[in-house]
Amino acid sequence: MTHALITGGAGFIGSHLAERLLEAGQQVTIIDNLSTGQFKNIAHLERKHGFRYAIEDIRNIHVMDRLVSECDLIYHLAAAVGVERIISEPIETIEVNIGGTEVVLKTARRYRKKVLIASTSEVYGKGTRFPFHEDDDRLMGPTTRSRWSYAASKAIDEFLALAYHKEVGLPVVIMRFFNTVGPRQTGQYGMVLPRFVRWALAGEPINVYGDGQQSRCFCNVRDVVEAVFALSQSPAAVGQVFNIGSQEEVTILELAQRVKRRAGSGSDIRFIPYDEAYEAGFEDFRRRVPSLEKIRAAVEWEPTTPLDQTIDEIVAYYREETSNGRN
Numbered sequence: 299m300t301h302a303l304i305t306g307g308a309g310f311i312g313s314h315l316a317e318r319l320l321e322a323g324q325q326v327t328i329i330d331n332l333s334t335g336q337f338k339n340i341a342h343l344e345r346k347h348g349f350r351y352a353i354e355d356i357r358n359i360h361v362m363d364r365l366v367s368e369c370d371l372i373y374h375l376a377a378a379v380g381v382e383r384i385i386s387e388p389i390e391t392i393e394v395n396i397g398g399t400e401v402v403l404k405t406a407r408r409y410r411k412k413v414l415i416a417s418t419s420e421v422y423g424k425g426t427r428f429p430f431h432e433d434d435d436r437l438m439g440p441t442t443r444s445r446w447s448y449a450a451s452k453a454i455d456e457f458l459a460l461a462y463h464k465e466v467g468l469p470v471v472i473m474r475f476f477n478t479v480g481p482r483q484t485g486q487y488g489m490v491l492p493r494f495v496r497w498a499l500a501g502e503p504i505n506v507y508g509d510g511q512q513s514r515c516f517c518n519v520r521d522v523v524e525a526v527f528a529l530s531q532s533p534a535a536v537g538q539v540f541n542i543g544s545q546e547e548v549t550i551l552e553l554a555q556r557v558k559r560r561a562g563s564g565s566d567i568r569f570i571p572y573d574e575a576y577e578a579g580f581e582d583f584r585r586r587v588p589s590l591e592k593i594r595a596a597v598e599w600e601p602t603t604p605l606d607q608t609i610d611e612i613v614a615y616y617r618e619e620t621s622n623g624r625n
């Protein structure tokens with residue numbers, strides 16, 4: 299029986315992945331320091347056969363050494379995430395993202411375990427050629443703007459993983475997640491869709507930053523997890539970088555209107571200047587669209603969930619959370 303270790307397994311994507319692997323009959327261990335992950339995301343898995351968890355920081359090399367020695371492969375999802383958090387805690391962002399990945403790769407090398415590493419579409423920076431291809435050039439903003447520390451730290455993670463692959467033959471796969479959404483994602487650290495849903499359900503104003511004409515492609519977490527699972531099974535994926543996301547593009551204003559409609563909400567839509575929303579000089583991306591050619595060719599993966607269905611799932615999730623008095 300395959301034994302998977304998921305770092306960041308109590309997080310949004312990690313907890314969905316844990317569920318999927320348990321369903322596939324795998325043994326799953328997660329490690330999470332609950333910095334942005336939440337115990338309630340995995341509480342329902344606690345009694346499942348083959349599941350166990352460690353509430354610990356991945357930079358604890360002794361714990362990681364033991365967990366890595368016991369597993370067959372590692373899904374490294376633990377990271378500092380969320381634009382708001384990155385801007386308010388840039389030290390933690392850089393240290394966790396780089397230091398944590400160093401520990402994962404060092405221990406994986408010691409026991410020769412395959413590692414799938416979560417990266418991000420942020421590494422494309424201010425790309426202007428759409429859709430983004432995995433081998434495109436990257437254009438980053440200045441180091442005086444905290445937002446870019448996230449992209450830079452994740453790019454270092456990618457470099458480091460690929461270096462382990464090249465120099466010592468460690469099997470690594472890099473996954474560049476685009477905007478992933480679904481139940482359990484929290485809006486606390488800046489992610490737009492859960493925030494819009496909560497405001498819509500509470501009848502509070504929906505805050506759209508900038509002019510709302512910036513666009514994103516939102517991919518359902520269930521589809522994302524299928525892509526991760528498929529990549530983990532593919533020998534051809536080793537040593538490669540893959541985009542994982544949807545190509546269904548929507549402006550943020552349109553997203554606010556759709557959330558409002560689907561939640562049956564009377565909320566106002568309010569425009570907030572970027573400087574007020576984040577910090578002076580904040581740089582947002584106007585567009586962000588993944589090329590899916592590479593992942594399609596490697597594992598025949600396509601996202602299948604339409605955005606409206608995902609919005610409905612998130613609305614249902616937050617309705618239940620509210621009725622349980624948990625939020």
Ligand code: UDP
Pocket residue numbers: 381477488489490491493505506507508512514550582583
């Ligand atoms: N956004 C917004 N209102 C919010 C949070 C975010 O209008 O309350 C905008 C944000 O400025 C960006 C888009 O929604 O243009 C997506 O933001 P998110 O932080 O979810 O993802 P990312 O910027 O990483 O794509």
